[in-house]
Amino acid sequence: xxxSGAMTRRSLIRSIVASVxxxxxxxxxxxxxxxxxxIEEGKAIFAGACVVCHGIAGGGAMAPPxxxxxxxxxxxxxxxxxxxxxxxxxxxxxxVRRFTDNELSQLAAYIRSLASGGRAPVTGNAKAGxxxxxxxxxxxCHIVRGQGGSFGPQLxxxxxxxxxxxxxxxxxxxxxxxxxxxxxxxxxxxxxLPIQVVTxxxxxxxxxxxxxxxxxxxxxxxxxxxxSFRKAELRSISKxxxxxxxxxxxxxLSSTELDDLVAFLASLGGTQ
Amino acid sequence: MRIDRTVIAATAVALATVAxxxxxxxxxxxxxxxxxxxxxxxxYGGTYKSQRYSPLTEINRAxxxxxxxxxxxxxxxxxxxxxxxxxxxxxxxxxxPSTVTxxxxxxxxxxxxxxxxxxxxxxxxxxxxxxRGVAILDDTVFLGTVSGHLIALDARSGGxxxxxxxxxxxxxxYLTLAPLALDGLVIAGVSGAEAGIRGFIDAYDARTxxxxxxxxxxxxxxxxxxxTWPKNDAWKNGGGSTWLTGSYDPDLNLLYWTTGNPGPxxxxxxxxxxxxxxxxxxxxxxxxxxxKWHFQFTPGDMHDWDANQMVILFEAPINGRExxxxxxxxxxxxxxxxxxxxxxxxxxxxxxxxxxxERLDSKGRPIRKxxxxxxxxxxxxxxxxxxAANWFSPSYSPKTGLFYQSVxxxxxxxxxxxxxxxRGAPFVGGGGRAVTGxxxxxxxRALEATTGKLKWEFPLxxxxxxxxxxxxxxLVFGGTEEGNLFALDAETGKPLWDIQAGGAVRGIPVSYxxxxxxxxxxxxxxxxxxxxxx
Numbered sequence: 001x002x003x004s005g006a007m008t009r010r011s012l013i014r015s016i017v018a019s020v021x022x023x024x025x026x027x028x029x030x031x032x033x034x035x036x037x038x039i040e041e042g043k044a045i046f047a048g049a050c051v052v053c054h055g056i057a058g059g060g061a062m063a064p065p066x067x068x069x070x071x072x073x074x075x076x077x078x079x080x081x082x083x084x085x086x087x088x089x090x091x092x093x094x095x096v097r098r099f100t101d102n103e104l105s106q107l108a109a110y111i112r113s114l115a116s117g118g119r120a121p122v123t124g125n126a127k128a129g130x131x132x133x134x135x136x137x138x139x140x141c142h143i144v145r146g147q148g149g150s151f152g153p154q155l156x157x158x159x160x161x162x163x164x165x166x167x168x169x170x171x172x173x174x175x176x177x178x179x180x181x182x183x184x185x186x187x188x189x190x191x192x193l194p195i196q197v198v199t200x201x202x203x204x205x206x207x208x209x210x211x212x213x214x215x216x217x218x219x220x221x222x223x224x225x226x227x228s229f230r231k232a233e234l235r236s237i238s239k240x241x242x243x244x245x246x247x248x249x250x251x252x253l254s255s256t257e258l259d260d261l262v263a264f265l266a267s268l269g270g271t272q
Numbered sequence: 273m274r275i276d277r278t279v280i281a282a283t284a285v286a287l288a289t290v291a292x293x294x295x296x297x298x299x300x301x302x303x304x305x306x307x308x309x310x311x312x313x314x315x316y317g318g319t320y321k322s323q324r325y326s327p328l329t330e331i332n333r334a335x336x337x338x339x340x341x342x343x344x345x346x347x348x349x350x351x352x353x354x355x356x357x358x359x360x361x362x363x364x365x366x367x368x369p370s371t372v373t374x375x376x377x378x379x380x381x382x383x384x385x386x387x388x389x390x391x392x393x394x395x396x397x398x399x400x401x402x403x404r405g406v407a408i409l410d411d412t413v414f415l416g417t418v419s420g421h422l423i424a425l426d427a428r429s430g431g432x433x434x435x436x437x438x439x440x441x442x443x444x445x446y447l448t449l450a451p452l453a454l455d456g457l458v459i460a461g462v463s464g465a466e467a468g469i470r471g472f473i474d475a476y477d478a479r480t481x482x483x484x485x486x487x488x489x490x491x492x493x494x495x496x497x498x499x500t501w502p503k504n505d506a507w508k509n510g511g512g513s514t515w516l517t518g519s520y521d522p523d524l525n526l527l528y529w530t531t532g533n534p535g536p537x538x539x540x541x542x543x544x545x546x547x548x549x550x551x552x553x554x555x556x557x558x559x560x561x562x563x564k565w566h567f568q569f570t571p572g573d574m575h576d577w578d579a580n581q582m583v584i585l586f587e588a589p590i591n592g593r594e595x596x597x598x599x600x601x602x603x604x605x606x607x608x609x610x611x612x613x614x615x616x617x618x619x620x621x622x623x624x625x626x627x628x629x630e631r632l633d634s635k636g637r638p639i640r641k642x643x644x645x646x647x648x649x650x651x652x653x654x655x656x657x658x659x660a661a662n663w664f665s666p667s668y669s670p671k672t673g674l675f676y677q678s679v680x681x682x683x684x685x686x687x688x689x690x691x692x693x694x695r696g697a698p699f700v701g702g703g704g705r706a707v708t709g710x711x712x713x714x715x716x717r718a719l720e721a722t723t724g725k726l727k728w729e730f731p732l733x734x735x736x737x738x739x740x741x742x743x744x745x746x747l748v749f750g751g752t753e754e755g756n757l758f759a760l761d762a763e764t765g766k767p768l769w770d771i772q773a774g775g776a777v778r779g780i781p782v783s784y785x786x787x788x789x790x791x792x793x794x795x796x797x798x799x800x801x802x803x804x805x806x
Binding site for chain 2: 097189232239
């Protein structure tokens with residue numbers, strides 16, 4: 001019987017104690033003492049358990065890049081191991097599985113080894129990217145530092161939360177990069193999923209799914225209007241997985257502008 | 273003088289009956305005939321057959337849409353997975369991690385509450401710290417704790433009658449299940465395969481707490497079943513947890529108890545073989561604990577597909593002959609029907625998407641597909657790591673002949689990892705990552721109980737953890753992960769009533785009657801709701 005989401009107080013206390021005891025020496029370790037074999041073993045575990053969210057070689061995807069000298073949520077090895085061990089449910093990171101202490105140290109060794117592998121390829125100019133952001137009308141739908149519209153996700157700290165490759169994909173192929181919901185009951189479900197409903201009286205409403213349960217669905221139109229329906233009142237519900245109401249900017253931006261925009265977004269909210 | 277006293281005493285009793293319905297003794301005879309008093313809910317599964325079926329009919333298809341809240345009770349924080357017991361005007365609910373509270377069933381007001389001391393370093397690797405309910409026998413309620421204790425409490429006051437250590441929690445043993453009370457006996461099982469325990473089923477003297485017998489679910493070398501383990505020490509940490517309440521047939525005097533996965537879960541390298549009696553149902557003589565027959569659903573399991581799902585007992589004709597049957601929708605995605613007298617396999621059919629078995633042979637043994645074992649890089653297999661079914665209760669209606677199951681239709685990437693046993697540390701050898709979101713599905717399915725044939729289904733959204741209860745009012749009550757409580761038409765699956773309760777439903781519905789009026793109770797989030805007609 002193993003059910004996800006279980007965090008034992010014992011292991012938490014152990015981890016806290018461990019992080020207090022080990023914090024100082026571990027800070028500087030950065031994989032020191034780890035053999036090449038440990039790093040290879042860690043890489044294999046990472047490929048199965050972590051790549052889908054953190055990207056190949058930890059370059060970042062739906063979840064933050066890990067190929068950095070300092071990880072904001074895991075400044076030392078003990079904390080890194082605790083984060084892997086318990087997940088960060090409040091940030092959407094599950095405890096993928098239970099690892100042995102040896103597996104944890106192998107994973108940590110591999111993740112630390114990524115820092116020297118160089119940063120993710122952010123080649124653009126963030127300052128120029130800010131101008132691209134403004135010129136392209138992104139603020140119509142997105143909030144950055146308090147300014148902008150609210151139809152799309154807030155981007156104030158997006159550079160911390162996502163990797164640059166994911167950001168690039170979200171600009172050129174938005175439907176392939178829908179964020180996952182944190183709303184109760186829809187955890188893991190696509191957020192901003194395009195949806196069209198037709199009521200039994202023949203009215204059609206198209207927008208994004210805000211929430212859904214077995215009996216109701218909540219839809220926001222691009223105008224910002226929120227609609228709530230009982231499914232019993234609907235003739236049809238069509239969801240469009242893989243699509244987005246945000247247009248692709250592939251043809252609207254030059255490759256330099258795209259690089260710059262990615263660099264701007266990657267700079268948001270991160271001290272890393 | 274003597275006569276006067278008697279009269280006064282009798283009058284006092286009569287008044288008390290009207291005013292407060294003092295508890296009568298819930299004798300073993302009453303438990304055997306629990307179906308004859310549908311105003312109460314006396315055992316975990318409603319009766320020893322565990323059908324989770326209420327014969328009450330006041331709430332029915334015609335009026336269920338008018339259900340309204342009678343009262344609510346807010347529990348302690350945590351995951352609430354309790355099945356209330358209702359006996360003679362009192363409801364006994366459990367709260368996380370191991371608290372039991374007695375409520376006045378008319379008003380929801382607390383009569384007493386008992387919280388055992390739980391050490392802060394308690395080990396519960398196999399599940400969240402939950403409790404699924406108590407058992408009642410005579411004037412005592414029985415509680416299992418996450419610290420590995422079994423405690424008997426006075427039903428009127430919550431005072432402790434006895435408290436025994438079932439097994440040391442430092443070794444990973446703990447209790448989340450509702451115990452099962454038989455004639456003078458309390459049966460309990462343990463969680464903890466993920467800590468490398470050796471599972472067992474225990475029977476305790478209900479009056480004294482003295483242990484009457486223990487039957488291990490993993491045999492020692494030389495014992496029956498040991499031939500299905502290699503000649504090494506794997507059996508010592510072989511798992512086979514017994515963490516869900518069993519069923520009982522008083523006529524056959526057979527106790528049916530289910531067992532969980534072998535340890536370590538996802539790395540079977542050190543335990544080649546069938547690994548009896550893991551992932552099985554055992555039919556036992558409750559007076560001795562002897563295993564009369566067994567049926568193993570998943571031999572040599574490597575996906576954590578415990579068989580700890582409810583086994584429902586029912587009678588129905590098979591090929592024209594009336595049979596005593598046992599049915600289970602197993603975590604491995606197959607629905608099984610067995611003869612409960614002999615353990616003979618009758619039929620099995622998938623009730624959810626599965627990609628691991630080619631088929632089952634004539635004895636019900638699965639033929640595994642190649643390439644479905646957990647791997648370092650991850651192997652996508654259906655059903656999910658937590659199975660197509662799990663601890664949450666299905667229901668069977670003798671009126672419709674249907675078996676109702678909330679199904680978790682989802683897959684997972686199964687990982688194989690290191691498996692080295694250290695006492696008090698997780699012993700799992702891998703794990704799984706769910707295929708989540710819009711790729712997964714929760715659904716209520718109604719199966720023809722004798723064949724497993726799909727009769728109807730009602731789609732939910734995400735795979736849930738709520739139990740179902742059918743009633744003679746032709747209804748099936750349940751809940752969703754998104755917080756809906758609902759009632760479906762038991763014959764067609766048509767939704768007839770629902771309400772948003774504001775918290776994920778992990779509750780187990782029960783029904784009872786007070787002063788002739790029917791109620792339905794179920795938890796959502798950390799609130800117990802009771803509903804009735806206006």
